[in-house]
Amino acid sequence: MDEFLDAAVAEAAAGLQEGGIPVGSVLVHEGKIIGRGHNLRVQRGSAILHGEMDALENAGRLPATVYSQSVLYTTLSPCAMCSGAILLYGIRHVVVGENVTFRGEETLLRERGVRVDVVQDPRCIEMMRQFIAANPTLWNEDIGV
């Protein structure tokens, strides 16, 4: 088990506890978590705070050199918005918990030179599977469907 993926899973679980969509993320620089977050659509009525976006926001304003040496961990395959943020900031490596329940812009990321590792973590898959089955409308809203 990867401690950083574990931290992203813990963020997702915290979001679920709050009544939110269970996607979590951490930004890791030189072996340390510098930002962590989870989806806040429900909790804050937010259209932009996906897990990855919240982790980037909580990491604060950073120079490009930090992003380029960082790894973003996320429990779910990043959507177009979060993938765009990854590209904007030149993050070169993304570790994805799973892409079974949703597949984002992995192809675009790889085309642009980002390393994308999909680990198919059973915890991530199960959390999303149950959530989507119980909240299909909310989930569709989160991915613009």
Next chain:
Amino acid sequence: MDEFLDAAVAEAAAGLQEGGIPVGSVLVHEGKIIGRGHNLRVQRGSAILHGEMDALENAGRLPATVYSQSVLYTTLSPCAMCSGAILLYGIRHVVVGENVTFRGEETLLRERGVRVDVVQDPRCIEMMRQFIAANPTLWNEDIGV
């Protein structure tokens, strides 16, 4: 002159007044502004609140049908993050104030079927030109350079 582009320019000017990066945006649905915003990197120490993102956030949680019938106005060509948000939500039409000082992901947007109109508004160009000349480091931070 387009009243919606004018509203986006007013947002950019408000951001500049606050000491921020002068990029503004409005989301327009059926001829009415339903969200407006501007870049808040400086004001809120935000890594994700570009003008377009702030407008989407201020529009609140919306069903996909609203986004698909909306037009996003932005004073500056949308970066990868903001373009990703446009793709996530299926916004089909973007009006861009200018792409002289910065050119974002217009090609990607068009490849995905989004109509992108670039109007090269002299107010937008001049505001960004002056801002970038006076604040090159801050501007680079905003675009991940």
